[in-house]
Amino acid sequence: MPKINILKEAEKIKKPYIPYHLVNVDNFHVFLGLFEGDYKKHKHPYDEFFYVVLGEIQIEMDKETVSLKEGEGVLVKKNTWHKSKAKNKAVVMLFEKIGMQSDFA
């Protein structure tokens, strides 16, 4: 398998909040997201792990808002409403089950 340079891959992403696939890990996958501005509030039927590679993001959930900087991660548990935001461009690596659907608020 070829190695993946995360920031080099991220440079190819032009639009925010569109999953950019990196690799499948069995029935899960690793993908990147360019976060910029507000995304729509949504939830999923499975867990989702966020890890910030570059920049800073916020994830608003019903009971808390988590601010994440480079090198920080958080799990958003299944069925948790969440809304991502970033003032400036940020690069996020995500791990989740393949084919996960979003339910928008």
Place this chain on the structure above:
Amino acid sequence: MPKINILKEAEKIKKPYIPYHLVNVDNFHVFLGLFEGDYKKHKHPYDEFFYVVLGEIQIEMDKETVSLKEGEGVLVKKNTWHKSKAKNKAVVMLFEKIGMQSDFA
């Protein structure tokens, strides 16, 4: 869920090549490894994704050796013999199925 600062967590790891659990993502988990020196050649029945947070590592496989620096990742496919090495301390974030057994050479 509390956020996780990867490098702060890594400071708690004292011994190389012992999985340090961070979080479950459904039936997968994210964990850290301190890589230093040579690990034993082994394989698993499922895929394993490696992402280097700090330092530099090598993963020797039958047909290739992959060198990874900070910000680089690679997938080791299921049933692939692999042996990890690091000249100096490195911190690696790993993503794999929970409860995965290793088969040593």
